[in-house]
Amino acid sequence: MSNTIQWFPGHMHKARKEIEEVLPKIDVIIEVLDARIPFSSENPLIKTFRQKNDKPVVKVLNKRDLADPEMTERWIEHLEQDQGVKAIAITTEQISEVQKITELCRKLAPHREEMGKNIRTMIMGIPNVGKSTIINTLAGRTVAVTGNQPAVTRQQQRINLQNGIVLSDTPGILWPKVENPHSGFRLAATGAVKDTAMDYIDVAFFTIEYLMQAYPDLIKARYDLDDDLPESEIELMEAIGRKRGCLKSGGRVDLHKASEILINELRNGTLGHITMERPEMITEELIKVAEDNERKAEEKAKKKEERRKRYLRNKR
Ligand SMILES: Nc1nc2c(ncn2[C@@H]2O[C@H](COP(=O)(O)OP(=O)(O)O)[C@@H](O)[C@H]2O)c(=O)[nH]1
């Protein structure tokens, strides 16, 4: 299984340097996450920034309109266990919800208001979580370009909201995590990362495996399937394909077409309100990723030792 999300260490380094330069003049970080994947849509650097500079953070779970409301509640509770963190779920479709972000900023930096000074905030997050839409909504006008923007350097935005809050955009681009392969799949499935070189079929199989245990009723309802869902991912994908007429000559199911349908319907919400990860799943995954890394390191050390022995033998 290959993880194909583009990762540019050079860009990352530049973003990091630029952010670290401005952070001392920031009072509150506004970290925007995708409510469907609150863990996978994090950028690991933000936590480092926050802890090193001792900055409070508002974690905004955006696109809650697509997520499972019960899971969103659990994520908020989980995220707020961290010191200096307030979490809120919003959809940019509701202006009143977006405006609540500024209320939380005030709660996190009361000393600035007491001094009669603006609260200086910085909005951070991986691409596509809705940062620009939030900025425009708070500004009440279009100041940031939204939608599918190529990863180019733009001018940094800084807007005085005229309500005691100054909002700046992150300089540079913060990429999502790439170490956890599950996160890669979830980012692709939700459309957080669009044109990955990932195969639709791989993404769909990963997705259906999760959905068949987490949201079987939504799958049954959407694809008009019997109460007993097939046990394997491939059978289920075939059943979905047959229901949607994705057939190749000879009557075989066109798995690629079926996969596209599943992924598109997940992304645009027609499948229902779905959250692709739960707090307790993540703990297990992180342990596994750490174990995998350790195993790889051991294998590498072993190979190195074997090479060394071979070399010494040949020399004799
Ligand atoms: N369903 C849904 N889509 C949203 C929401 N907020 C933003 N989007 C969409 O997400 C995409 C990325 O938004 P954008 O603001 O450009 O994200 P940025 O890359 O973080 O600046 C756009 O197509 C937005 O219309 C939301 O609350 N719900």
Ligand SMILES: [Mg+2]
């Ligand atoms: Mg943007």
